[in-house]
Amino acid sequence: MGYLDSILFAILLIIGFGYFFINIKKITRNINLGTPINRKDNPKARSKNMAMIALGQSKMVKRPVAGILHIIVYAGFIIINIELLEIIIDGLFGTHRVFAFLGTFYNILIASFEILALLVLVAVFAFWIRRNSIKLKRFIHKDLNGFPKKDANYILYFEVVLMSLFLLMNASDLHLQNIPGGFSHFIKAGSFPVSQFIQPLFNGVSSELVMLLNELFWWLHIIGILIFMNYLYYSKHLHILLAFPNTYFADLNAKGQLSNLESVTNEVKLMMDPNADPYATPVVDANVVPSKFGASDIQDLNWVQLLNAYTCTECGRCTSSCPANLTGKKLSPRKIMMDTRDRIEEVGKNIDANKGIFVPDNKSLLNDYITPEELWACTSCNACVEECPVNISPLSIIIDLRRYLVMEQSAAPNSLNTMMTNIENNGAPWQYNQQDRLNWKNE
C-alpha cells in the first residue's frame, strides 16, 4: 500500500472512531439524565455477575439453541476483532500481515479466525431463518413492527457481509501468496482452512486484478466495520458494549425486594412521631425541588434503569414469559424498555436542539409511551427479570410508574383503591375487623 493509502486510512479511522465517541458521549449524557442510585457497593459480586452473565453468557444458554448460536457469533465477534488489530496496523504502516513473524502460532490464529468466520455465517443464517422463515413468536410480535424488525435483519446482513469480505480477503491473499516465485509483497503467511476453497475463484484472473480485488476487499471490510460500529447507537445492538456495565450495575438484592422510597420514609416517620409539632412551619429550602413520588418521565427513573433501556436487545424473552402478555394483555416488558429508550432519545434530541437545556414538550414516558392499562396488567412475578440475559429489570420501571399514578395522581383502578382503603381502615385488604383476626382459632 502506498503512502496516500495510509493517510486516507488514518483519516477514515479518525472519522469512524471520532463519530463513535461523539455518540458514546451522547449516550453517557442521556443515561446521566436519570436520578442517582448507588450501585458501586460489593464490587466482588458485581464483577462476578459481569464475568458470568455478560462474558460467560450464562443466562443466554437457558434457551440452548439461541444460546449456542449466540455464543458462536459472540466469540466470532470478539476473536475476529483480534485480527482487526493486524488489519489496522497493516493499513496504517503499509505492511502485509505484520504478525506473520509469530510463525506456527500465527497460522493457528488465522486458521481459527477462518473457522469462526464460517461458523458465524452458519449461525447468522440460522438466526435469519428463525426470524424470517420459522417466524418465532417473539420475533414477529407487534413490539417490533417497523424499524426494530428491519434493524434486527440489518445486523444479520452486516455480519454476512463482514464475514464474507474477511474470507474473500484471505482467499485473494492466499491466491497471491501461491503464485510461483512470489508476487509483490505477498509473503507466505497464515493457514486458510476455509478460504482455500474460495481461492479457486481467482484462477485464470490476472494477478494484478486479484491484487486490486484484495485491496478492495480489505477496504470494504474495514469500512464495513467502522460503519457497523457507528450503526450501534441507532440500533438495538448496543448490548455488545453495554451488556458489561449493565450486568455490573444490576440490582444485587433478592428479586422480590422493591426499593423503599426514602422520601416517603421521611414523611411517614414524621407522621408517626408523637413529638412532632403538627403546626410547625415546614422548613423550606428554596434550592430543593420538592420530591416527586414515583416516575412519570425518564428524568425520574434512576440511571441504571436508563442504562437498561439502552442495553436492551429486544430479544423478547421477557415478553415471551410474561403471564400478562401470554394471556393477551397489552403489557409487554420488552415494549416498556423500548419505549423508555425512545423517550430518552426524544429528550436527548430536545436537549441537543435547545443548547443543552430540556424544554418541556408536553409529553412524558407515562401516557404518551406507556399506558396505565399496560402497567396495571403486571403481576410483579419477576419472570421478565429472570429471563433477561443481561439482567434488565422492566419490573422496576413498571413499579415506579405505578407509584406516580397512585401517589401523585390517585389514579389507581377503583378496586385497588377499595383494597387500599381497607388496609388503611382495618389493616387488611378486605373489609374485616382487625379485632377478628384470631377468630379462626375457634371456628
Added chain:
Amino acid sequence: MSEVLIVPTMAEMLSQGKQPEVLFWVGCAGSFDDRAKKITKAFVRILNRANVSFAVLGTEESCSGDPAKRAGNEFLFQMQAMTNIEVLNGYEIKKIVTACPHCFNTLKNEYPELGGKYEVLHHTEFLKSLLDDGRLTIEGGQFKGKRITFHDPCYLGRANNVYEAPRDLIKKLDVELVEMKRSRANGLCCGAGGAQMFKDAEPGNKEINIERTEDALETKPDIIAAGCPFCNTMMTDGIKNKEKEGQVKIMDIAELIANAQDL
C-alpha cells in the same frame, strides 16, 4: 370442629414472661379467607404436634403492606410496615415464620431497611428445618403413591430462590412428584401477584390462572400442591373453571403434611 388448637398470642406469652421460639405471622388471607384459614390451622396442628413454642400477634397483627406497595402506594406500605415493626420490635421478635410468600418476601426483604430485622422463613422452610432436626416426622398416609405437582409461588421461588424446601417436603410423603413444563425459575405466575388479587384483569384473551391450571393439568395430577394462599385461590378457581374439582385437589403443603398424619 371441636378440636383444640393451642395458639398463644404474644401478649399472653409476655404476661407469662415467656418468649416463643418463633412468631407465626398469619397474614390477612390466613386470618380471614375461608380457604386460607384451613391452611393456617393445618400449620398450627403441625406446630402443636412438633411441640414448637410459637405465638401469633392476633389482633395486633396488621397487613404487611405488600399489596399496597405493589400497587404503587409506598406511603401506605411504609405506614403499615412501621406500625408492624413497632409491634414486632416491642416484643423483641427474632424469628418469624409465615405461610404467605407475599408477607414472607416483604418482611424478609423490605422491612430491614425500615428497622425491622428478623430471620424470616416461609412455612415450608421452617417445616423442612423441623424435619432435618428430627422434631417432625412426615408420613405419606392417605397420599402415598399419589401424583402431585407443585406450583412455585413467584414470591417464594423467583423472588427469593426457595425451590427445594417445598419439594423436599412433598417427596417425604411417598408420592410421585411431577414437574410442570414451566417450573422453578421458569414457573408461571398464578395471576394474583402485584395486587392483581384485588382487581379485575385487564382486557386480554385468557385469564392467567386458566393458563397456569392448564400447565398443572398437563401433568395429570391427583393433587396440585401450593405454598401460597393466593395461588391456592387462583388454582382452585382454575380447576373449577375446567370442571375438574372432582378429580384434582389443590392443597397447601402444610395441609398435605397435616392430613397425611390425620392431624
